[in-house]
Amino acid sequence: MTQLAEYLQFGFVQRALAAGVFIALACGALGVFLLLRRMAMIGDGLAHFAFGAVGLALLLGAAPLGLALPLTVAAACLILHLPEKSAFYGDAAIGMVSAVGLALGVLLASLGGGFNVDLFSFLFGDVLAVSRAEVGLAIGLSLTVLGLLLVGRHELFAITFDDAHARTMGLRTGRWNRLLAALAALTVVLGIRVVGTLLVSSLIVFPAATALHLGRGFRATLALAAGLAALSVIAGLVLSLCFNAPAGACITLVNAFFFGITRQVRRR
Protein backbone atom coordinates (compact mmCIF):
# COMPACT_ATOMS: atom_id res chain seq x y z
CA MET A 1 0.00 0.00 0.00
CA THR A 2 2.84 2.33 0.94
CA GLN A 3 4.56 1.43 -2.27
CA LEU A 4 1.40 2.24 -4.23
CA ALA A 5 1.14 5.62 -2.53
CA GLU A 6 4.73 6.27 -3.53
CA TYR A 7 3.96 5.36 -7.13
CA LEU A 8 1.08 7.84 -7.16
CA GLN A 9 3.56 10.62 -6.41
CA PHE A 10 5.27 10.04 -9.75
CA GLY A 11 4.26 12.34 -12.60
CA PHE A 12 4.12 9.53 -15.17
CA VAL A 13 1.65 7.59 -13.00
CA GLN A 14 -0.55 10.67 -12.51
CA ARG A 15 -0.49 11.34 -16.26
CA ALA A 16 -1.36 7.72 -17.02
CA LEU A 17 -4.28 7.81 -14.61
CA ALA A 18 -5.62 11.13 -15.94
CA ALA A 19 -5.37 10.16 -19.61
CA GLY A 20 -6.50 6.60 -19.02
CA VAL A 21 -9.59 7.49 -16.99
CA PHE A 22 -10.84 10.10 -19.45
CA ILE A 23 -10.26 7.86 -22.47
CA ALA A 24 -11.98 5.00 -20.64
CA LEU A 25 -15.04 7.13 -19.89
CA ALA A 26 -15.40 7.88 -23.62
CA CYS A 27 -14.76 4.25 -24.63
CA GLY A 28 -17.30 2.91 -22.13
CA ALA A 29 -20.14 5.27 -23.04
CA LEU A 30 -19.57 4.95 -26.79
CA GLY A 31 -19.32 1.18 -26.49
CA VAL A 32 -22.96 0.92 -25.40
CA PHE A 33 -24.14 2.54 -28.64
CA LEU A 34 -21.74 0.48 -30.76
CA LEU A 35 -22.75 -2.83 -29.16
CA LEU A 36 -26.46 -2.13 -29.48
CA ARG A 37 -26.00 -0.98 -33.09
CA ARG A 38 -24.10 -4.26 -33.73
CA MET A 39 -21.03 -2.23 -34.60
CA ALA A 40 -18.81 -3.64 -31.84
CA MET A 41 -16.23 -4.97 -34.27
CA ILE A 42 -15.79 -1.55 -35.84
CA GLY A 43 -13.52 -0.74 -32.88
CA ASP A 44 -11.29 -3.69 -33.69
CA GLY A 45 -11.20 -2.87 -37.40
CA LEU A 46 -10.41 0.78 -36.80
CA ALA A 47 -7.72 -0.08 -34.28
CA HIS A 48 -5.95 -2.25 -36.84
CA PHE A 49 -6.28 0.50 -39.41
CA ALA A 50 -4.92 3.02 -36.91
CA PHE A 51 -1.86 0.79 -36.54
CA GLY A 52 -1.14 1.29 -40.25
CA ALA A 53 -1.68 5.03 -39.89
CA VAL A 54 0.72 5.17 -36.94
CA GLY A 55 3.28 3.23 -38.99
CA LEU A 56 2.93 5.81 -41.77
CA ALA A 57 3.34 8.67 -39.30
CA LEU A 58 6.48 7.13 -37.82
CA LEU A 59 7.93 6.58 -41.29
CA LEU A 60 7.23 10.20 -42.24
CA GLY A 61 8.41 11.52 -38.89
CA ALA A 62 4.95 13.01 -38.21
CA ALA A 63 3.03 13.04 -34.91
CA PRO A 64 1.50 9.52 -34.71
CA LEU A 65 -1.86 10.49 -33.20
CA GLY A 66 -2.09 13.66 -35.32
CA LEU A 67 -1.93 11.63 -38.54
CA ALA A 68 -3.77 8.56 -37.28
CA LEU A 69 -6.79 10.60 -36.18
CA PRO A 70 -7.98 11.96 -39.58
CA LEU A 71 -7.00 8.78 -41.44
CA THR A 72 -8.94 6.57 -39.01
CA VAL A 73 -12.00 8.84 -39.17
CA ALA A 74 -11.81 8.50 -42.98
CA ALA A 75 -11.56 4.71 -42.61
CA ALA A 76 -14.66 4.75 -40.36
CA CYS A 77 -16.60 6.63 -43.04
CA LEU A 78 -15.38 4.09 -45.63
CA ILE A 79 -16.61 1.20 -43.47
CA LEU A 80 -20.07 2.76 -43.40
CA HIS A 81 -19.99 3.76 -47.06
CA LEU A 82 -18.94 0.44 -48.61
CA PRO A 83 -22.04 -1.62 -47.63
CA GLU A 84 -24.33 1.24 -48.72
CA LYS A 85 -22.90 1.33 -52.23
CA SER A 86 -21.82 -2.27 -52.79
CA ALA A 87 -23.46 -5.61 -52.39
CA PHE A 88 -21.64 -6.96 -49.35
CA TYR A 89 -22.12 -7.09 -45.63
CA GLY A 90 -20.97 -4.48 -43.12
CA ASP A 91 -18.67 -6.86 -41.25
CA ALA A 92 -16.92 -7.66 -44.54
CA ALA A 93 -16.14 -3.95 -44.90
CA ILE A 94 -14.72 -3.90 -41.36
CA GLY A 95 -12.58 -6.96 -42.14
CA MET A 96 -11.24 -5.45 -45.36
CA VAL A 97 -10.36 -2.06 -43.87
CA SER A 98 -8.84 -3.78 -40.83
CA ALA A 99 -6.67 -6.11 -42.94
CA VAL A 100 -5.47 -3.31 -45.22
CA GLY A 101 -4.54 -1.16 -42.21
CA LEU A 102 -2.64 -3.96 -40.52
CA ALA A 103 -0.84 -4.91 -43.76
CA LEU A 104 0.16 -1.27 -44.28
CA GLY A 105 1.45 -1.09 -40.71
CA VAL A 106 3.64 -4.17 -41.15
CA LEU A 107 4.85 -3.00 -44.58
CA LEU A 108 5.68 0.50 -43.40
CA ALA A 109 7.42 -0.84 -40.30
CA SER A 110 9.51 -3.05 -42.57
CA LEU A 111 10.34 -0.12 -44.83
CA GLY A 112 11.31 1.91 -41.78
CA GLY A 113 13.82 -0.70 -40.65
CA GLY A 114 11.68 -3.22 -38.82
CA PHE A 115 9.62 -2.98 -35.68
CA ASN A 116 11.00 -0.30 -33.45
CA VAL A 117 10.11 0.58 -29.87
CA ASP A 118 7.71 3.37 -30.88
CA LEU A 119 5.54 1.17 -33.09
CA PHE A 120 5.67 -1.61 -30.50
CA SER A 121 4.26 0.76 -27.87
CA PHE A 122 1.28 1.53 -30.13
CA LEU A 123 0.71 -2.16 -30.76
CA PHE A 124 0.42 -3.05 -27.08
CA GLY A 125 -0.15 0.35 -25.49
CA ASP A 126 2.06 2.22 -23.09
CA VAL A 127 -0.10 4.45 -20.97
CA LEU A 128 2.69 4.93 -18.45
CA ALA A 129 4.71 6.68 -21.16
CA VAL A 130 2.17 9.36 -22.16
CA SER A 131 3.53 12.88 -22.29
CA ARG A 132 1.96 15.98 -20.75
CA ALA A 133 0.81 17.11 -24.23
CA GLU A 134 -0.78 13.71 -24.89
CA VAL A 135 -2.64 13.93 -21.59
CA GLY A 136 -4.06 17.30 -22.64
CA LEU A 137 -5.05 15.92 -26.03
CA ALA A 138 -6.61 12.81 -24.47
CA ILE A 139 -8.67 14.81 -21.96
CA GLY A 140 -9.76 17.35 -24.58
CA LEU A 141 -10.82 14.77 -27.14
CA SER A 142 -12.45 12.51 -24.55
CA LEU A 143 -14.51 15.44 -23.30
CA THR A 144 -15.45 16.20 -26.92
CA VAL A 145 -16.67 12.61 -27.41
CA LEU A 146 -18.56 12.63 -24.09
CA GLY A 147 -20.04 16.07 -24.83
CA LEU A 148 -21.31 14.99 -28.25
CA LEU A 149 -22.79 11.81 -26.77
CA LEU A 150 -24.47 13.89 -24.08
CA VAL A 151 -25.92 16.47 -26.47
CA GLY A 152 -27.09 13.87 -29.00
CA ARG A 153 -28.13 11.20 -26.50
CA HIS A 154 -31.85 11.39 -27.33
CA GLU A 155 -31.23 11.11 -31.07
CA LEU A 156 -28.66 8.34 -30.63
CA PHE A 157 -31.05 6.46 -28.35
CA ALA A 158 -33.84 6.70 -30.92
CA ILE A 159 -31.75 5.43 -33.85
CA THR A 160 -30.12 2.73 -31.71
CA PHE A 161 -33.45 1.40 -30.50
CA ASP A 162 -35.35 1.61 -33.77
CA ASP A 163 -33.68 3.09 -36.83
CA ALA A 164 -36.80 2.99 -39.03
CA HIS A 165 -38.98 4.65 -36.42
CA ALA A 166 -36.34 7.32 -35.86
CA ARG A 167 -36.49 8.18 -39.55
CA THR A 168 -40.26 8.59 -39.33
CA MET A 169 -39.61 11.19 -36.61
CA GLY A 170 -37.52 13.27 -39.01
CA LEU A 171 -34.11 12.13 -37.77
CA ARG A 172 -31.41 11.88 -40.41
CA THR A 173 -30.07 8.57 -39.27
CA GLY A 174 -27.27 8.45 -41.89
CA ARG A 175 -25.67 11.55 -40.36
CA TRP A 176 -25.93 10.13 -36.85
CA ASN A 177 -24.40 6.85 -37.97
CA ARG A 178 -21.48 8.74 -39.52
CA LEU A 179 -21.07 10.73 -36.32
CA LEU A 180 -21.05 7.52 -34.31
CA ALA A 181 -18.41 6.00 -36.62
CA ALA A 182 -16.29 9.17 -36.41
CA LEU A 183 -16.52 9.15 -32.62
CA ALA A 184 -15.54 5.48 -32.65
CA ALA A 185 -12.46 6.36 -34.72
CA LEU A 186 -11.57 9.19 -32.34
CA THR A 187 -11.98 6.98 -29.30
CA VAL A 188 -10.00 4.11 -30.81
CA VAL A 189 -7.06 6.35 -31.70
CA LEU A 190 -7.06 7.68 -28.14
CA GLY A 191 -7.46 4.18 -26.71
CA ILE A 192 -4.48 2.67 -28.51
CA ARG A 193 -2.20 4.79 -26.32
CA VAL A 194 -3.73 3.16 -23.24
CA VAL A 195 -4.13 -0.50 -24.19
CA GLY A 196 -2.71 -0.66 -27.73
CA THR A 197 -4.24 -1.44 -31.11
CA LEU A 198 -4.59 -5.13 -30.32
CA LEU A 199 -6.57 -4.58 -27.11
CA VAL A 200 -8.39 -1.26 -27.58
CA SER A 201 -11.62 -2.90 -28.66
CA SER A 202 -11.73 -4.61 -25.25
CA LEU A 203 -12.01 -1.19 -23.61
CA ILE A 204 -15.01 -0.50 -25.84
CA VAL A 205 -16.68 -3.91 -25.75
CA PHE A 206 -16.21 -5.28 -22.20
CA PRO A 207 -17.51 -2.37 -20.07
CA ALA A 208 -20.51 -1.93 -22.38
CA ALA A 209 -21.29 -5.66 -22.36
CA THR A 210 -21.02 -5.75 -18.56
CA ALA A 211 -23.23 -2.67 -18.17
CA LEU A 212 -25.83 -4.15 -20.53
CA HIS A 213 -26.11 -7.08 -18.12
CA LEU A 214 -26.63 -4.88 -15.10
CA GLY A 215 -28.15 -1.60 -16.27
CA ARG A 216 -31.80 -0.80 -15.77
CA GLY A 217 -32.58 2.11 -18.03
CA PHE A 218 -30.51 3.51 -20.87
CA ARG A 219 -29.00 6.45 -19.00
CA ALA A 220 -28.01 4.24 -16.10
CA THR A 221 -26.41 1.75 -18.51
CA LEU A 222 -24.37 4.49 -20.19
CA ALA A 223 -23.15 5.79 -16.82
CA LEU A 224 -22.36 2.28 -15.63
CA ALA A 225 -20.36 1.42 -18.76
CA ALA A 226 -18.33 4.64 -18.49
CA GLY A 227 -17.75 4.04 -14.76
CA LEU A 228 -16.71 0.40 -15.23
CA ALA A 229 -14.28 1.36 -17.98
CA ALA A 230 -12.69 4.03 -15.77
CA LEU A 231 -12.54 1.61 -12.84
CA SER A 232 -10.88 -1.03 -15.02
CA VAL A 233 -8.17 1.44 -16.04
CA ILE A 234 -7.48 2.40 -12.42
CA ALA A 235 -7.46 -1.22 -11.24
CA GLY A 236 -5.40 -2.32 -14.24
CA LEU A 237 -2.81 0.39 -13.65
CA VAL A 238 -2.56 -0.51 -9.97
CA LEU A 239 -2.01 -4.18 -10.86
CA SER A 240 0.47 -3.18 -13.51
CA LEU A 241 2.50 -1.14 -11.00
CA CYS A 242 2.27 -3.74 -8.23
CA PHE A 243 3.27 -6.69 -10.38
CA ASN A 244 5.39 -4.85 -12.92
CA ALA A 245 3.11 -6.19 -15.68
CA PRO A 246 2.04 -4.58 -18.98
CA ALA A 247 -0.71 -2.02 -18.27
CA GLY A 248 -2.79 -2.75 -21.39
CA ALA A 249 -3.01 -6.46 -20.66
CA CYS A 250 -3.88 -5.81 -16.99
CA ILE A 251 -6.69 -3.39 -17.95
CA THR A 252 -8.14 -5.89 -20.42
CA LEU A 253 -8.02 -8.76 -17.92
CA VAL A 254 -9.68 -6.61 -15.23
CA ASN A 255 -12.46 -5.88 -17.73
CA ALA A 256 -12.82 -9.58 -18.50
CA PHE A 257 -12.97 -10.26 -14.74
CA PHE A 258 -15.76 -7.69 -14.26
CA PHE A 259 -17.70 -9.25 -17.13
CA GLY A 260 -17.28 -12.78 -15.76
CA ILE A 261 -18.37 -11.72 -12.27
CA THR A 262 -21.54 -10.04 -13.54
CA ARG A 263 -22.41 -13.10 -15.62
CA GLN A 264 -22.25 -15.22 -12.48
CA VAL A 265 -24.23 -12.68 -10.43
CA ARG A 266 -26.97 -12.50 -13.07
CA ARG A 267 -27.24 -16.30 -13.23
CA ARG A 268 -27.94 -16.40 -9.50
Added chain:
Amino acid sequence: MTQLEIRGLTVAFGAQPALDAVDWAVQRGEFWGIVGPNGSGKTTLLRAALGLLPVARGAVRWFDTPLADFHDWRRLGYLPQFTALPLARFPATAREVVASGRLAGQRFPRRMRRPDQAAVEDLLRQLDATDLADRRIGELSGGQRQRILLARALVNHPDVLLLDEPTVALDPDSRAAFYRLLRELNAARGVTVLLVTHDSATVGAYASRLLYLDGRVVFQGPFDAFCRSPDMEARFGAYAQHLMCHQHGARPDPTPPGGAP
Protein backbone atom coordinates in the same frame (compact mmCIF):
# COMPACT_ATOMS: atom_id res chain seq x y z
CA MET B 1 -59.85 16.03 -45.88
CA THR B 2 -57.25 13.93 -47.70
CA GLN B 3 -54.46 13.02 -45.30
CA LEU B 4 -52.49 10.66 -47.53
CA GLU B 5 -52.46 10.65 -51.31
CA ILE B 6 -50.44 8.15 -53.32
CA ARG B 7 -50.27 8.35 -57.09
CA GLY B 8 -48.69 5.78 -59.42
CA LEU B 9 -46.38 4.46 -56.69
CA THR B 10 -43.93 1.85 -57.94
CA VAL B 11 -41.33 0.30 -55.66
CA ALA B 12 -38.82 -2.21 -57.01
CA PHE B 13 -36.23 -4.42 -55.37
CA GLY B 14 -33.80 -5.01 -58.22
CA ALA B 15 -35.64 -5.59 -61.48
CA GLN B 16 -38.72 -7.02 -59.79
CA PRO B 17 -41.40 -4.48 -58.79
CA ALA B 18 -42.74 -5.12 -55.28
CA LEU B 19 -45.53 -2.63 -55.86
CA ASP B 20 -46.72 -1.48 -59.22
CA ALA B 21 -48.58 1.76 -59.97
CA VAL B 22 -50.50 2.04 -56.71
CA ASP B 23 -53.07 4.82 -56.39
CA TRP B 24 -54.56 5.31 -52.94
CA ALA B 25 -56.16 8.15 -51.02
CA VAL B 26 -56.89 8.18 -47.30
CA GLN B 27 -59.40 10.57 -45.77
CA ARG B 28 -59.50 11.80 -42.18
CA GLY B 29 -60.99 9.32 -39.69
CA GLU B 30 -60.93 6.26 -41.94
CA PHE B 31 -59.91 2.82 -40.64
CA TRP B 32 -58.15 0.88 -43.40
CA GLY B 33 -57.29 -2.79 -43.23
CA ILE B 34 -54.40 -3.51 -45.61
CA VAL B 35 -54.35 -7.20 -46.53
CA GLY B 36 -52.84 -9.54 -49.06
CA PRO B 37 -50.68 -12.66 -49.27
CA ASN B 38 -47.01 -12.75 -48.23
CA GLY B 39 -44.91 -10.60 -50.53
CA SER B 40 -47.92 -8.66 -51.78
CA GLY B 41 -46.36 -5.30 -50.87
CA LYS B 42 -48.26 -4.37 -47.68
CA THR B 43 -45.22 -3.47 -45.59
CA THR B 44 -43.52 -2.01 -48.65
CA LEU B 45 -46.46 0.34 -49.14
CA LEU B 46 -46.31 1.63 -45.55
CA ARG B 47 -42.53 2.01 -45.63
CA ALA B 48 -42.58 3.79 -48.98
CA ALA B 49 -45.33 6.11 -47.75
CA LEU B 50 -43.11 7.01 -44.79
CA GLY B 51 -40.03 7.56 -46.93
CA LEU B 52 -38.23 4.50 -45.57
CA LEU B 53 -37.83 2.96 -49.02
CA PRO B 54 -36.72 4.56 -52.28
CA VAL B 55 -39.53 4.96 -54.78
CA ALA B 56 -38.97 4.05 -58.44
CA ARG B 57 -41.94 6.07 -59.72
CA GLY B 58 -44.92 7.92 -58.35
CA ALA B 59 -45.67 10.46 -55.65
CA VAL B 60 -46.61 10.45 -51.97
CA ARG B 61 -48.26 13.45 -50.32
CA TRP B 62 -49.03 13.79 -46.62
CA PHE B 63 -51.55 16.50 -45.73
CA ASP B 64 -51.15 18.04 -49.20
CA THR B 65 -47.38 18.23 -48.83
CA PRO B 66 -44.99 16.18 -50.99
CA LEU B 67 -43.14 13.61 -48.88
CA ALA B 68 -39.76 15.25 -49.57
CA ASP B 69 -41.01 18.52 -48.02
CA PHE B 70 -43.03 16.96 -45.22
CA HIS B 71 -41.63 17.71 -41.74
CA ASP B 72 -44.70 17.57 -39.52
CA TRP B 73 -43.84 14.09 -38.28
CA ARG B 74 -45.77 14.55 -35.03
CA ARG B 75 -48.96 14.04 -37.04
CA LEU B 76 -47.94 10.45 -37.85
CA GLY B 77 -47.61 7.55 -35.43
CA TYR B 78 -45.80 4.43 -36.69
CA LEU B 79 -45.67 0.99 -35.16
CA PRO B 80 -43.21 -1.17 -37.16
CA GLN B 81 -43.23 -4.95 -37.43
CA PHE B 82 -42.66 -6.59 -34.07
CA THR B 83 -39.83 -8.87 -35.18
CA ALA B 84 -37.77 -6.03 -36.61
CA LEU B 85 -36.58 -4.77 -33.22
CA PRO B 86 -33.72 -6.16 -31.10
CA LEU B 87 -35.71 -5.80 -27.90
CA ALA B 88 -34.57 -8.76 -25.83
CA ARG B 89 -31.30 -7.34 -24.49
CA PHE B 90 -32.01 -3.64 -24.88
CA PRO B 91 -31.42 -1.88 -21.55
CA ALA B 92 -34.05 0.86 -21.96
CA THR B 93 -37.07 1.06 -19.68
CA ALA B 94 -40.56 1.16 -21.14
CA ARG B 95 -40.81 4.83 -20.08
CA GLU B 96 -37.65 5.72 -22.05
CA VAL B 97 -39.02 3.96 -25.13
CA VAL B 98 -42.32 5.86 -24.99
CA ALA B 99 -40.50 9.15 -24.33
CA SER B 100 -38.35 8.68 -27.45
CA GLY B 101 -41.52 9.23 -29.51
CA ARG B 102 -41.59 12.85 -28.30
CA LEU B 103 -38.50 13.61 -30.42
CA ALA B 104 -40.65 13.69 -33.56
CA GLY B 105 -40.50 16.99 -35.36
CA GLN B 106 -38.09 18.60 -32.86
CA ARG B 107 -34.92 20.28 -34.03
CA PHE B 108 -31.41 19.43 -32.84
CA PRO B 109 -30.53 19.35 -30.01
CA ARG B 110 -33.70 17.53 -29.01
CA ARG B 111 -34.71 17.85 -25.39
CA MET B 112 -37.10 16.08 -23.05
CA ARG B 113 -38.90 18.90 -21.28
CA ARG B 114 -41.53 18.82 -18.56
CA PRO B 115 -44.54 18.82 -20.98
CA ASP B 116 -42.93 15.90 -22.81
CA GLN B 117 -42.56 13.97 -19.58
CA ALA B 118 -46.15 14.80 -18.61
CA ALA B 119 -47.40 13.57 -22.00
CA VAL B 120 -45.53 10.28 -21.51
CA GLU B 121 -46.97 9.71 -18.03
CA ASP B 122 -50.44 10.66 -19.24
CA LEU B 123 -50.36 8.17 -22.09
CA LEU B 124 -48.93 5.38 -19.93
CA ARG B 125 -51.89 5.94 -17.60
CA GLN B 126 -54.40 5.91 -20.47
CA LEU B 127 -53.01 2.64 -21.81
CA ASP B 128 -52.93 1.15 -18.33
CA ALA B 129 -49.17 0.72 -18.58
CA THR B 130 -47.91 2.79 -15.63
CA ASP B 131 -46.83 -0.34 -13.78
CA LEU B 132 -44.64 -1.31 -16.75
CA ALA B 133 -42.87 2.05 -17.01
CA ASP B 134 -39.73 1.19 -15.03
CA ARG B 135 -39.27 -2.32 -16.39
CA ARG B 136 -36.76 -3.12 -19.13
CA ILE B 137 -38.47 -3.39 -22.49
CA GLY B 138 -36.92 -6.84 -23.00
CA GLU B 139 -38.54 -8.15 -19.80
CA LEU B 140 -42.09 -7.44 -20.99
CA SER B 141 -44.42 -10.00 -22.54
CA GLY B 142 -45.37 -9.71 -26.21
CA GLY B 143 -48.66 -7.97 -25.42
CA GLN B 144 -47.05 -5.57 -22.95
CA ARG B 145 -44.31 -4.65 -25.44
CA GLN B 146 -46.86 -3.92 -28.12
CA ARG B 147 -48.74 -1.68 -25.69
CA ILE B 148 -45.53 0.24 -25.00
CA LEU B 149 -44.68 0.55 -28.70
CA LEU B 150 -48.23 1.67 -29.40
CA ALA B 151 -47.82 4.26 -26.63
CA ARG B 152 -44.67 5.52 -28.39
CA ALA B 153 -46.65 5.84 -31.64
CA LEU B 154 -49.47 7.68 -29.85
CA VAL B 155 -47.44 9.93 -27.58
CA ASN B 156 -47.77 12.94 -29.90
CA HIS B 157 -51.52 12.40 -30.40
CA PRO B 158 -51.04 11.77 -34.14
CA ASP B 159 -53.72 12.27 -36.78
CA VAL B 160 -52.72 9.07 -38.58
CA LEU B 161 -51.61 5.79 -37.05
CA LEU B 162 -49.69 3.36 -39.28
CA LEU B 163 -49.45 -0.17 -37.89
CA ASP B 164 -47.49 -3.00 -39.48
CA GLU B 165 -48.77 -6.39 -38.32
CA PRO B 166 -49.10 -5.24 -34.71
CA THR B 167 -50.82 -8.37 -33.39
CA VAL B 168 -48.37 -11.02 -34.64
CA ALA B 169 -47.01 -11.89 -31.19
CA LEU B 170 -50.25 -11.54 -29.28
CA ASP B 171 -52.53 -14.20 -27.86
CA PRO B 172 -56.25 -14.01 -28.79
CA ASP B 173 -57.25 -12.01 -25.69
CA SER B 174 -54.44 -9.48 -26.10
CA ARG B 175 -55.25 -9.26 -29.80
CA ALA B 176 -58.92 -8.51 -29.12
CA ALA B 177 -57.97 -5.88 -26.53
CA PHE B 178 -55.53 -4.30 -28.98
CA TYR B 179 -58.19 -4.09 -31.70
CA ARG B 180 -60.73 -2.63 -29.26
CA LEU B 181 -58.21 0.07 -28.39
CA LEU B 182 -57.68 0.87 -32.07
CA ARG B 183 -61.41 1.07 -32.64
CA GLU B 184 -61.80 3.42 -29.70
CA LEU B 185 -58.99 5.65 -30.97
CA ASN B 186 -60.62 5.71 -34.38
CA ALA B 187 -64.21 6.23 -33.26
CA ALA B 188 -63.77 8.47 -30.23
CA ARG B 189 -60.74 10.52 -31.24
CA GLY B 190 -61.00 10.44 -35.03
CA VAL B 191 -57.51 8.95 -35.45
CA THR B 192 -57.05 7.58 -38.96
CA VAL B 193 -55.80 3.98 -38.81
CA LEU B 194 -53.82 2.22 -41.54
CA LEU B 195 -53.47 -1.38 -40.37
CA VAL B 196 -51.34 -3.92 -42.23
CA THR B 197 -52.44 -7.35 -41.11
CA HIS B 198 -52.57 -11.04 -41.94
CA ASP B 199 -55.43 -11.32 -39.49
CA SER B 200 -57.98 -11.49 -42.28
CA ALA B 201 -60.46 -13.27 -40.03
CA THR B 202 -60.71 -10.29 -37.70
CA VAL B 203 -59.90 -7.23 -39.71
CA GLY B 204 -63.42 -6.99 -41.14
CA ALA B 205 -64.83 -6.50 -37.67
CA TYR B 206 -62.81 -3.33 -37.10
CA ALA B 207 -61.74 -1.77 -40.38
CA SER B 208 -64.31 0.15 -42.36
CA ARG B 209 -62.25 0.13 -45.55
CA LEU B 210 -60.12 -2.47 -47.24
CA LEU B 211 -56.99 -2.24 -49.36
CA TYR B 212 -56.23 -5.59 -50.93
CA LEU B 213 -52.77 -5.81 -52.45
CA ASP B 214 -51.00 -8.38 -54.55
CA GLY B 215 -48.12 -6.40 -55.99
CA ARG B 216 -50.77 -3.95 -57.17
CA VAL B 217 -54.11 -2.79 -55.86
CA VAL B 218 -56.62 -5.59 -56.34
CA PHE B 219 -59.40 -3.94 -54.37
CA GLN B 220 -59.83 -0.74 -52.43
CA GLY B 221 -62.98 0.64 -50.93
CA PRO B 222 -65.57 0.04 -48.20
CA PHE B 223 -65.39 -3.36 -46.59
CA ASP B 224 -69.08 -3.92 -47.25
CA ALA B 225 -68.57 -3.38 -50.96
CA PHE B 226 -65.80 -5.96 -50.94
CA CYS B 227 -68.05 -8.48 -49.25
CA ARG B 228 -70.92 -7.85 -51.66
CA SER B 229 -68.77 -7.87 -54.77
CA PRO B 230 -69.49 -11.06 -56.75
CA ASP B 231 -66.22 -11.05 -58.66
CA MET B 232 -64.21 -11.10 -55.43
CA GLU B 233 -64.91 -14.76 -55.04
CA ALA B 234 -63.39 -15.45 -58.43
CA ARG B 235 -60.33 -13.36 -57.58
CA PHE B 236 -59.53 -14.53 -54.09
CA GLY B 237 -61.44 -17.75 -53.73
CA ALA B 238 -64.47 -18.33 -51.53
CA TYR B 239 -62.37 -19.05 -48.45
CA ALA B 240 -60.78 -15.62 -48.19
CA GLN B 241 -64.13 -13.91 -48.62
CA HIS B 242 -65.73 -16.17 -46.06
CA LEU B 243 -63.04 -15.39 -43.48
CA MET B 244 -63.18 -11.68 -43.92
CA CYS B 245 -66.90 -11.21 -44.21
CA HIS B 246 -68.66 -13.80 -42.10
CA GLN B 247 -66.58 -15.05 -39.23
CA HIS B 248 -67.63 -12.31 -36.85
CA GLY B 249 -70.99 -11.57 -38.31
CA ALA B 250 -70.03 -7.93 -38.47
CA ARG B 251 -70.57 -7.62 -42.18
CA PRO B 252 -73.59 -8.34 -44.36
CA ASP B 253 -73.71 -11.56 -46.32
CA PRO B 254 -72.34 -11.33 -49.82
CA THR B 255 -74.91 -10.91 -52.53
CA PRO B 256 -75.08 -14.03 -54.69
CA PRO B 257 -73.92 -13.27 -58.22
CA GLY B 258 -76.86 -11.94 -60.20
CA GLY B 259 -79.38 -12.61 -57.44
CA ALA B 260 -81.24 -10.73 -54.75
CA PRO B 261 -79.93 -10.90 -51.16
